Amino acid sequence: MSSISKETLQRLPAYLRHLKELQKQGVENVASKAIAKVFNYTSVQVRKDFASISEEAGKPKTGFSVNRLVKDIAEFLGYNNINEAVLVGVGNLGHALLSYSGFKDYGLDIVGAFDINPNIKLVHGHKIYNLSKLESFIKRFNILIGIIAVPKDSAQDICDLMIGAGIKAIWNFSPCNLVIPENIAIINEDMASSLALLSQRLSKILKKEKNQ
Amino acid sequence: MSSISKETLQRLPAYLRHLKELQKQGVENVASKAIAKVFNYTSVQVRKDFASISEEAGKPKTGFSVNRLVKDIAEFLGYNNINEAVLVGVGNLGHALLSYSGFKDYGLDIVGAFDINPNIKLVHGHKIYNLSKLESFIKRFNILIGIIAVPKDSAQDICDLMIGAGIKAIWNFSPCNLVIPENIAIINEDMASSLALLSQRLSKILKKEKNQ
DNA sequence: ATAATATCGATAATCGAATATCGATAAAAA
DNA sequence: TTTTTATCGATATTCGATTATCGATATTAT
Numbered sequence: 188m189s190s191i192s193k194e195t196l197q198r199l200p201a202y203l204r205h206l207k208e209l210q211k212q213g214v215e216n217v218a219s220k221a222i223a224k225v226f227n228y229t230s231v232q233v234r235k236d237f238a239s240i241s242e243e244a245g246k247p248k249t250g251f252s253v254n255r256l257v258k259d260i261a262e263f264l265g266y267n268n269i270n271e272a273v274l275v276g277v278g279n280l281g282h283a284l285l286s287y288s289g290f291k292d293y294g295l296d297i298v299g300a301f302d303i304n305p306n307i308k309l310v311h312g313h314k315i316y317n318l319s320k321l322e323s324f325i326k327r328f329n330i331l332i333g334i335i336a337v338p339k340d341s342a343q344d345i346c347d348l349m350i351g352a353g354i355k356a357i358w359n360f361s362p363c364n365l366v367i368p369e370n371i372a373i374i375n376e377d378m379a380s381s382l383a384l385l386s387q388r389l390s391k392i393l394k395k396e397k398n399q
Numbered sequence: 400m401s402s403i404s405k406e407t408l409q410r411l412p413a414y415l416r417h418l419k420e421l422q423k424q425g426v427e428n429v430a431s432k433a434i435a436k437v438f439n440y441t442s443v444q445v446r447k448d449f450a451s452i453s454e455e456a457g458k459p460k461t462g463f464s465v466n467r468l469v470k471d472i473a474e475f476l477g478y479n480n481i482n483e484a485v486l487v488g489v490g491n492l493g494h495a496l497l498s499y500s501g502f503k504d505y506g507l508d509i510v511g512a513f514d515i516n517p518n519i520k521l522v523h524g525h526k527i528y529n530l531s532k533l534e535s536f537i538k539r540f541n542i543l544i545g546i547i548a549v550p551k552d553s554a555q556d557i558c559d560l561m562i563g564a565g566i567k568a569i570w571n572f573s574p575c576n577l578v579i580p581e582n583i584a585i586i587n588e589d590m591a592s593s594l595a596l597l598s599q600r601l602s603k604i605l606k607k608e609k610n611q
Numbered sequence: 612a613t614a615a616t617a618t619c620g621a622t623a624a625t626c627g628a629a630t631a632t633c634g635a636t637a638a639a640a641a
Numbered sequence: 642t643t644t645t646t647a648t649c650g651a652t653a654t655t656c657g658a659t660t661a662t663c664g665a666t667a668t669t670a671t
Contacts, residue, residue, distance in 0.1 A: 192658065196599060200591035205576055218618065225576065231660060234619070247618040248668045264595055265602075279498040283491040289574060293591050294598065331601060356601040358593070362501060364417055364437065370608070372600035374593050379412035379505050381570070381586050383476055386506065387408055388584035389543060389568040390477075396582070404628065430648065443630060446649070459648040460638045 195236045200293070201226065202236065203260045209253050218250035266294040272358075273330050275345050276337035277302040277315050280360055284336060286311045297334065299324050303341075325352035332356045339363040407448045412505070413438065414448065415472045421465050430462035478506040484570075485542050487557050488549035489514040489527050492572055496548060498523040509546065511536050515553075537564035544568045551575040 205225060209217055219233040226233075237251060238244075241259040245251040261267065274281060274297050285300055300310065303318045316324065324330070333349040335342055335357060342361035349357065356372040359365055367373055417437060421429060431445040438445075449463060450456075453471040457463040473479065486493060486509050497512055512522065515530045528536065536542070545561040547554055547569060554573035561569065568584040571577055579585055 191599075193596065194658065196595050197589075197592045200589065200595055201576055201587075204574065204591075225578070229660060245619055247666045248616075250618070265598055270598065270601075279495040283495040286491040289591075290594075293594050295594060331605075332597070355604055356597050358597055362416065364413055366437070370604055372597055372604055374597040374600075375413075376590075376593060377409075377412065378588075379416075379501075380409040381588060382502075382505050382507060383408050383412055384405065385544070385568050385570055385584055385586040386477055386482065388586075389482075392567055392582055392584055393543075406628065441630060450650075457649055459636045460646075462648070
């Protein structure tokens with residue numbers, strides 16, 4: 188069935204952002220070519236991406252309905268049915284995550300935040316619970332998503348604790364490789380990996396400029 | 400020449416982390432199969448990745464020298480010659496980035512932090528400059544990397560300012576699509592994109608469990 | 612009404628990355 | 642010393658994603 192490619196899936200949120208911007212500007216229709224230009228893709232790719240998530244076809248000479256695309260992408264990404272998540276680790280990064288108001292737009296709601304340090308009480312409207320409450324909280328509210336923002340040395344312990352309590356998907360912000368069973372989803376937010384890519388591209392650009 | 404694939408490049412930092420861990424444990428040699436198991440790759444992939452960045456071959460029955468791999472990967476990723484960067488936006492996310500001590504290990508040094516709000520003075524040992532100083536700072540110290548951690552509405556302005564001053568690579572943490580000329584490198588740290596992937600994997604897992 | 616044009620969808624071709632295969636070889640066991 | 646075994650590198654294959662091509666069609670212009 189709806190077997191969408193990983194690559195397409197990852198482009199969708201960016202499309203959506205852009206399309207919402209167009210919507211705000213009152214644009215009603217948009218050609219794949221115009222969108223392709225913004226993102227530096229080919230128009231074929233944009234059309235294929237759209238085709239894989241929307242029933243509505245684009246019209247020759249007119250393009251795609253912006254409203255319809257916004258609706259279909261948001262629907263596909265599940266931005267309408269909110270997922271609840273717990274966050275563990277309310278250090279600098281945890282603070283940043285808790286203060287980010289955009290998650291709800293992406294269908295994510297951090298309903299519980301935990302830290303081993305009981306001094307912290309309230310961060311951006313989120314009450315901070317002691318780590319000892321994590322397990323029962325996850326079980327009681329049947330939470331499926333866990334966000335890890337603790338120092339790397341405790342990340343694996345927190346991960347195990349989460350999985351033991353019933354968490355099925357982990358969003359890991361700690362710079363470490365977590366070992367997990369195979370029926371658990373994980374995304375590592377790996378800054379080192381991004382940075383490697385950026386550095387390489389920078390080198391290429393500098394080399395190019397030199398040779399000109 | 401050394402045309403390494405994007406995918407390989409992005410796996411390297413994780414390998415390095417793991418290999419350093421092995422090094423700490425006193426492990427001298429490691430088989431590609433053992434590493435593959437940790438990351439859920441095939442051993443062939445691990446070997447190909449290593450082959451693309453190291454001259455040293457692995458030995459049958461023994462595997463690869465951990466020390467040598469650590470040396471070669473770190474060298475390849477440029478973790479020895481540090482890149483200097485400026486950061487703009489010292490809100491919650493900016494705080495988190497400034498407080499992260501790991502960047503230097505990845506060859507990145509945030510040498511200047513800027514904010515439009517002149518009340519902030521010092522964050523984790525970094526003096527915060529007024530945004531008005533950004534351009535001259537970049538020019539004076541010949542900074543090539545700019546980190547954007549401002550609200551999305553001002554991100555494009557900051558981006559333009561950076562590029563105008565000579566920045567060649569942008570690490571964007573704002574949830575928006577920046578428009579840039581083609582001789583500039585950019586990486587978008589797009590949480591919505593990661594989240595989309597995580598949600599999809601979670602759905603798949605839940606569906607699987609239901610059908611069992 | 613007819614012709615020109617922009618855009619589409621579907622199919623085919625290309626490209627790049629992951630995986631499988633297999634002969635070679637270093638170390639360990641017999 | 643000979644055999645077995647774990648592991649490797651190189652090559653071939655498969656797979657998945659991107660890009661190119663082309664005929665069809667809605668709109669606009671003549």
